[in-house]
Amino acid sequence: MLSKFLLLAGIVHSQKNKIMSFLSVRGNKYLPIKVLEGTLLPGTIFVIWLICSRLNILSKDFFPSPGDVVNGFHEVLNDGSFLDNLGMSVIRVLKGFLLGSTVGFVIGITLGMSRFLEKLITPIFNAIRQVPLPAWAPLLVLVSLGEMSRVLFIAIGACYPVVLNTFEGVKNVRNDYVEVGKVFKFNRVQRFFKIILPSSFPSTLTGLRLSLSISWMLVVAAEIFMTSGGGIGEMMWACREYSRMDLVVVCIIAIALVGFTMNFFMQKMEMFFSFWRLTLKQSR
Amino acid sequence: MNTKGETQVKTILIGFIVPVLLVIGLEIICKLEIFPSQIVVAPHKVLITFFDLISTGELLEHLRISMYRVLTGFVLGATLGFIFGTVMALSPRSERIIAPLLSALSQVPLFGWIPLLMLWFGIGETFKVVFIAFGAFFPMLINTFEGIHGVPRSYLEVARAFEFSSAKLLHKVLLPAALPSLFTGIKLALGMSWMLVVGAELVAAGEGVGYLIVWGRQLFQMDIVFVGIAVVGSIGYLMFLTLNALEVSLISWHRPLSKK
Amino acid sequence: MKSTGTLSVTNVSKKFRVNNNEIHVLDNINLSVKAGEFISIIGLSGCGKTTLLRLIVGLESDYEGDILLDGRKLNGPSLDRGIVFQDHRLFPWLTVEKNIGLGIVGKSDTEKKEIVNNHIELVGLKGFEKSYPYQLSGGMSQRAAIARSLVNQPEILLLDEPLGALDALTRMYMHKELERIWKKENITMIMVTHDVEEALYLSDKIVVMSARPGKLQKIIPVPLARPRDRASVEFAEMKEKVLEEFMLHTEPHFTYTI
Numbered sequence: 001m002l003s004k005f006l007l008l009a010g011i012v013h014s015q016k017n018k019i020m021s022f023l024s025v026r027g028n029k030y031l032p033i034k035v036l037e038g039t040l041l042p043g044t045i046f047v048i049w050l051i052c053s054r055l056n057i058l059s060k061d062f063f064p065s066p067g068d069v070v071n072g073f074h075e076v077l078n079d080g081s082f083l084d085n086l087g088m089s090v091i092r093v094l095k096g097f098l099l100g101s102t103v104g105f106v107i108g109i110t111l112g113m114s115r116f117l118e119k120l121i122t123p124i125f126n127a128i129r130q131v132p133l134p135a136w137a138p139l140l141v142l143v144s145l146g147e148m149s150r151v152l153f154i155a156i157g158a159c160y161p162v163v164l165n166t167f168e169g170v171k172n173v174r175n176d177y178v179e180v181g182k183v184f185k186f187n188r189v190q191r192f193f194k195i196i197l198p199s200s201f202p203s204t205l206t207g208l209r210l211s212l213s214i215s216w217m218l219v220v221a222a223e224i225f226m227t228s229g230g231g232i233g234e235m236m237w238a239c240r241e242y243s244r245m246d247l248v249v250v251c252i253i254a255i256a257l258v259g260f261t262m263n264f265f266m267q268k269m270e271m272f273f274s275f276w277r278l279t280l281k282q283s284r
Numbered sequence: 285m286n287t288k289g290e291t292q293v294k295t296i297l298i299g300f301i302v303p304v305l306l307v308i309g310l311e312i313i314c315k316l317e318i319f320p321s322q323i324v325v326a327p328h329k330v331l332i333t334f335f336d337l338i339s340t341g342e343l344l345e346h347l348r349i350s351m352y353r354v355l356t357g358f359v360l361g362a363t364l365g366f367i368f369g370t371v372m373a374l375s376p377r378s379e380r381i382i383a384p385l386l387s388a389l390s391q392v393p394l395f396g397w398i399p400l401l402m403l404w405f406g407i408g409e410t411f412k413v414v415f416i417a418f419g420a421f422f423p424m425l426i427n428t429f430e431g432i433h434g435v436p437r438s439y440l441e442v443a444r445a446f447e448f449s450s451a452k453l454l455h456k457v458l459l460p461a462a463l464p465s466l467f468t469g470i471k472l473a474l475g476m477s478w479m480l481v482v483g484a485e486l487v488a489a490g491e492g493v494g495y496l497i498v499w500g501r502q503l504f505q506m507d508i509v510f511v512g513i514a515v516v517g518s519i520g521y522l523m524f525l526t527l528n529a530l531e532v533s534l535i536s537w538h539r540p541l542s543k544k
Numbered sequence: 545m546k547s548t549g550t551l552s553v554t555n556v557s558k559k560f561r562v563n564n565n566e567i568h569v570l571d572n573i574n575l576s577v578k579a580g581e582f583i584s585i586i587g588l589s590g591c592g593k594t595t596l597l598r599l600i601v602g603l604e605s606d607y608e609g610d611i612l613l614d615g616r617k618l619n620g621p622s623l624d625r626g627i628v629f630q631d632h633r634l635f636p637w638l639t640v641e642k643n644i645g646l647g648i649v650g651k652s653d654t655e656k657k658e659i660v661n662n663h664i665e666l667v668g669l670k671g672f673e674k675s676y677p678y679q680l681s682g683g684m685s686q687r688a689a690i691a692r693s694l695v696n697q698p699e700i701l702l703l704d705e706p707l708g709a710l711d712a713l714t715r716m717y718m719h720k721e722l723e724r725i726w727k728k729e730n731i732t733m734i735m736v737t738h739d740v741e742e743a744l745y746l747s748d749k750i751v752v753m754s755a756r757p758g759k760l761q762k763i764i765p766v767p768l769a770r771p772r773d774r775a776s777v778e779f780a781e782m783k784e785k786v787l788e789e790f791m792l793h794t795e796p797h798f799t800y801t802i
């Protein structure tokens with residue numbers, strides 16, 4: 001076990017520069033010191049944790065040792081339950097996210113394009129938005145749509161940021177650009193596809209990024225509030241019932257990593273598609 | 285001016301069209317008994333249930349309990365967030381030491397903490413308060429940090445020119461300049477707390493508005509569920525509006541001061 | 545010689561309403577432009593030059609008086625009138641060639657490509673087809689904007705301080721370019737500018753406007769032979785004449801404000 005860790009650490013160390021530049025950490029000569037400072041606190045906690053569990057000061061039920069966590073990870077990895085559940089959650093979150101963000105996009109565009117619909121829909125939309133997201137769970141359970149309930153639950157939360165940001169983006173399309181369209185006699189369809197959509201797209205992407213991160217938070221909630229559909233949240237919930245603290249920790253680390261990865265790629269995508277917002281100076 | 289007032293009234297009236305149609309539609313659907321009553325419930329029944337729950341004092345008791353949890357958790361989490369945010373903004377070294385750990389922790393989707401916290405703290409009040417505090421902590425931390433970090437250099441130079449002490453610097457320059465951002469943090473933190481109390485009460489509680497909703501579900505009484513949803517929505521909105529009003533009055537109070 | 549591109553502006557006035565106040569921006573403007581002419585409009589900032597161009601291009605509709613193009617009354621924007629805005633207004637999310645091709649309608653893809661290529665060549669942007677606006681200099685952006693406004697072969701091209709943001713040397717170079725394009729395309733051009741030399745170098749007539757409300761103060765013909773020589777005596781004399789026109793009117797104005 002230890003040798004594997006050392007090997008991994010060696011690989012990470014040898015690839016440090018690549019990893020750093022991939023994570024686009026500002027490179028400067030103080031970086032090693034700064035990184036060292038950053039690992040100070042987690043390192044200390046880790047060492048204390050290690051020592052305490054070695055000396056059996058802490059109850060294993062509440063504070064599993066790092067070794068327990070690694071063993072637990074091995075266990076659920078080998079019996080396949082970990083990846084199965086993680087996969088279920090990822091698929092579920094994608095369904096909810098796609099549904100919610102598509103609906104949100106359509107609503108956002110519609111409200112942004114039509115003054116009348118804006119006045120008609122915005123008040124009720126804002127009223128519904130006030131409901132804390134978990135409160136929808138019992139309602140959706142009662143309607144008993146099975147898997148659809150969980151997906152809908154995620155979709156509700158996923159839709160808000162997309163609506164708000166798309167709406168904002170459409171509203172902020174510069175009138176200057178709309179006038180260019182007028183000079184070229186664009187019709188409504190052309191105006192939409194050639195001006196409004198591309199110009200508001202970066203704002204929509206921001207909405208999509210927020211939406212995906214909310215979706216990931218909600219998939220865990222959905223699986224805890226509406227059990228029996230599988231998924232990493234439900235797995236955590238079951239581990240809690242069996243007091244398998246080690247597995248709970250494994251799951252927490254896993255959902256944090258997946259969440260981080262999703263957010264990271266959404267951020268990269270956002271930057272990629274907003275490149276034209278650069279100015280000449282920034283591009284050089 | 286007259287026409288302006290008229291169009292405003294018109295705008296508000298247009299906003300009522302959809303809700304009114306929704307209520308009428310639901311009433312008709314219920315009259316025709318198209319869906320079982322556990323799926324669609326007539327709005328007037330929800331209203332009756334609402335007044336029932338008020339008159340028995342049940343609703344207010346649930347609300348009181350939830351409120352107490354939210355405020356405890358919020359105060360705890362927001363205070364810690366404020367302290368950490370301030371320290372991190374004032375000392376770059378402390379930022380470098382603390383930030384990586386905190387940002388790693390903030391990667392965990394909030395509801396993912398529930399099983400862990402329940403194992404540690406049981407299903408009682410401590411669990412709920414800690415969970416809520418967790419949710420309030422991060423938005424407050426980030427906004428405090430950004431607020432103080434983003435104070436314009438020119439203000440700091442003024443402070444240096446007058447040789448302010450650190451306490452005076454914090455009190456006279458940093459906090460007022462960071463106030464808008466702090467308020468954003470408070471609003472987000474309170475909103476988050478309100479969301480999390482409902483979440484916590486769904487999984488582990490015998491009272492509170494979240495529990496009321498679950499209880500309605502267990503009895504297959506859609507009207508109770510709807511009352512619960514409407515109440516948590518309205519209370520959340522009320523809290524938001526109150527904070528907004530407070531923000532407006534506080535910040536306009538600070539503006540003339542900073543101009544003098 | 546083209547027979548189209550004749551513009552006549554008669555008794556045009558324009559008011560804006562701002563918070564129940566009426567601002568009288570243009571007052572009784574009369575102007576007639578022959579086909580193929582190059583006209584410059586000079587006037588103090590805020591005197592209504594942009595507004596006049598916006599009326600002619602059809603972006604503002606609520607005005608008094610008549611604006612006729614080839615004897616026909618205007619009805620909103622139309623592809624027979626092009627405009628180069630004061631800020632280039634290229635779409636930042638499109639490449640140069642896509643921006644230039646933006647307004648082309650009713651053409652097959654190959655025709656479209658050819659038109660775009662011709663115009664890229666016309667304004668000297670070869671090699672920058674795939675660049676985005678943020679990768680262009682100010683002068684290149686303006687040239688792309690000019691190309692974009694020419695693709696539909698308008699009868700009349702309106703230019704709102706197209707070179708305002710450029711340095712003096714680039715500007716002189718662009719004057720040559722504009723003259724070349726004007727001759728090649730053989731269209732009517734109306735250009736707003738603050739630069740008297742620029743107006744003298746390019747125009748057949750210079751229209752001097754006065755401010756608050758915007759009025760036509762004087763129309764000065766420029767009978768110099770082309771290509772014009774900035775260093776010539778005649779050029780200097782004309783310049784003096786235009787500036788005089790300006791000073792006379794602006795002197796009292798300056799004593800009030802400064």
Ligand SMILES: Nc1ncnc2c1ncn2[C@@H]1O[C@H](COP(=O)(O)OP(=O)(O)OP(=O)(O)O)[C@@H](O)[C@H]1O
Nearest residue numbers: 560561562567569588589590591592593594595596
């Ligand atoms: N949409 C509008 N609403 C109200 N007032 C306007 C509007 N557009 C222009 N004005 C006013 O009309 C006047 C003339 O504006 P215009 O933009 O035509 O000036 P200009 O001659 O082009 O100035 P510059 O040389 O600075 O570009 C200004 O006083 C301006 O405030």
Ligand SMILES: [Mg+2]
Nearest residue numbers: 593594630704
């Ligand atoms: Mg102008």
